[in-house]
Amino acid sequence: MAEPIVQIRELTKIYAQGEIQVTALDRISLDIAAGEFLALMGPSGSGKSTLLHIIAGVDRPTRGACLVQGVNVTRLNESELADWRNHNVGFIFQTFNLIPVLTAAENVELPLLLTRMGRAHRRRQVETALELVGLADRARHLPRQLSGGQEQRVAIARALVTDPALIVADEPTGNLDSHSAHEVLGVLQSLRQDAGKTIILVTHDPKAAAFGTRQIHLEKGELKE
C-alpha cells in the first residue's frame, strides 16, 4: 500500500440529542492511501457522511485522531481549519450547491478568492479546471442554464481548482440520471488516474462504488471492510 494520506485512529463521534446519546462512529481506525479512490458505502445513518465530514475538517470527533497529510485536523482551531480546507480538500455535494447568481467560471473561481493569486493566474486555473471536466465552453453560463450533470461537473471543477490532494464527494450522483452519473464518476476516476488525486466517495449505489479502487462498508458506526 502507498503512503497513507489519511490516517484515522480510534475515531468516535457521539451526538447528544437531548438526554439520548447517539453513537455515529465507534472507534474507527482506517488508512487511506494517496491516489486511492475509496468508495464508502453503507445504509442511511451508518455514519459514512459523518466520517467524511471529519476527514474533510468540517466536523469534529468526540474522541480519536484524524491525520490528513500528517496534520491532525481535530486539533486545528476554526480559522486554521478553514484555511486548511481551502488548500487541502475539494468538496463535492449531492445537491451541487453552486451559487445561483454566479456563472460557472465564477463559481469555480470562488475558492481562489481566498488565495493571493493574481486575477490572470486565477483565470488560467479556472479555465484549466473547466477543461478538465469538459465544460470550457460553458464558462459564462449560470447554473440554471446547465443540466444537472453539467452543474455537478462545475462543482467538481470548483473542488479541484485549488489543486487539493484530497477530494471528498458526498453522494455526488444521488441527484443525477444514470448517464450523467456515469459521466461524473468518469471524471472522478480520471482525476485519480491522470492527476493522482485521492478520492473519497460516499454512495449508496453499488454501480458508483464500482468505480472505486477500494470499497468499505459502515454499519451502525462500525467499519466492515
Added chain:
Amino acid sequence: MTLATFILKNALRNQRRALLSISSVAVSLFLLVTLQVALRELTLPPASAGAELRVAVRNKISITTMLPARQRGVIEKIPGVAAVSPFTLFWGKFRNEEGLSFAQIAMDPTKLQSLFGEARMDAVSYTRFAATKDACVLGKITADKYHLNIGDLITLESTVFPGSLSFHIAGIYSGTPDDRNMLFRQDYLDESIGQPGYVGMWWLKVKSAADMAPVVKAINAGFENTSAEVRAESERNFQLSFMSMLGNIKTLIASLCAVVVFTLVLVSASTMSMAVRERFRELAILKALGFRRRELFAFILAESFGLAAAGAIVGIGGTWLLYSHTAALAVILALTTAAFFILAVRHVLRKEYLPLTIYLVSALILADWTAWFAAHPSVLAMTRGVFISFEVTPRIMGCTALVAALLGIVCAVAPALSVARMSVVNGLKTLD
C-alpha cells in the same frame, strides 16, 4: 471576479427586495432630513451681518410690557452706543387673514440704515421713508408674496392697539436674513394712539464688539429700581430666548426623529436577517470552501452597508435637491419625463399597450411635477415665504449619513452572529 463583484451580485440577487429595502431606507432618511431641516428652521435665529453689534432692550417683567419713551435719552448717553431706535410690534392683520403673516415694527426711520446696514434698499426709498409719516418699508419676501409695489397702500388692523392703520410703501428691502418684516414710523403709531409715551422695546447698535458687554451692563444697571426695569441682551441672545419657548416642539420633533430611526432599524434588520437566512446553505458552502467567519461577516456587513448607503444617497440626495437645489430637481424631473416619453413611444411601435400606459401615465405625472417645481424653484416660493432657511446643511447631511452608516452596521450584526454560530455540518444539513 473580485470579492466586490461577488458581494454586489449577492446584494442584487433579489432585485425587487433590494429595491424595496433601498426605497424604505431612502424614504425614512428623507423624512429624517426633513424633520431636522424643520427643526433648524424653527430654532435657528437667522445669522445677520450686523447682529453681533446689536442690543435688544425689553421690559424685565415681560416682552409685552411697554417701556417709557423717556428711557431713550438715558440710553443714548451711555458710552459706546452708536444708535437707538424704538422697536414696537404692531401685531397687525393683513387683508382679513386669520393669523399674523409678517411682523410689523414701528421704529425711528432715521436710524434704519445705522441699525440694519445689511438691508439693501435704494437711497430714494430711505429718503421717502424718513420724509413721509405714513410710509413703511417692506421686506422683499412679503412684497413678492402679496404682489405689492412701491406706492401701494396697505391697511393693517392691530390686535393689540386700537383701530387700524394705513401705510404707503416707500421702499422694498432685501439682503437681511429675514426679508419678511415691515418697518414703519414710531411717530405715526404714537400719533394714531394718542401719544401714550411708551414703546415696545429698544433696539440699539454699539460702536464695537468690545462695547457690547459694558453697554448691556450699563443699560441694565441704569434702570434698576425704576418703575420700568429693563433686560438688555445681545440680539443673538434675545432670539435664542425666543426659541427656548419652542421647547416642546423641539422635543416633539426630536422624538419623531427617534421613532423614524428606530423603525428604520427594525425594518432593515428584519430584511437583512431574512436575506441572510435564505442563504444559510450557501454560506455553509462558503465555509466548507475555506471562507472564515470574518470573511463572511465582511460579506454581510458590506451588503448591509451597501443597501443603507444606496438608500442614503437617494434619500439625502433627494432631500438636498428638493430643499436646496429645487431648480436642479426640476431639470432632473424634466429629463426623466423625456426618457419616459421616449420609452412610451418605443412601446407604441411594439404595440405593447400595458407598458405604454404605465410609461405614459408616469410621464404625465412627472411632467406635472416638473411644471410645479419649475414654477416654485425654492422652498421659499413653495411655502409662499413661510420657510426662509429651509435648506439641507452639510451638518444635517453628515448626521443623516452617520445614521445610515450605523444602520448598515447594526443590521449586519445579528445575521453575522447567527452565521458565525452556524457549524458547517448544520449548514450543510439545510441543503438536503
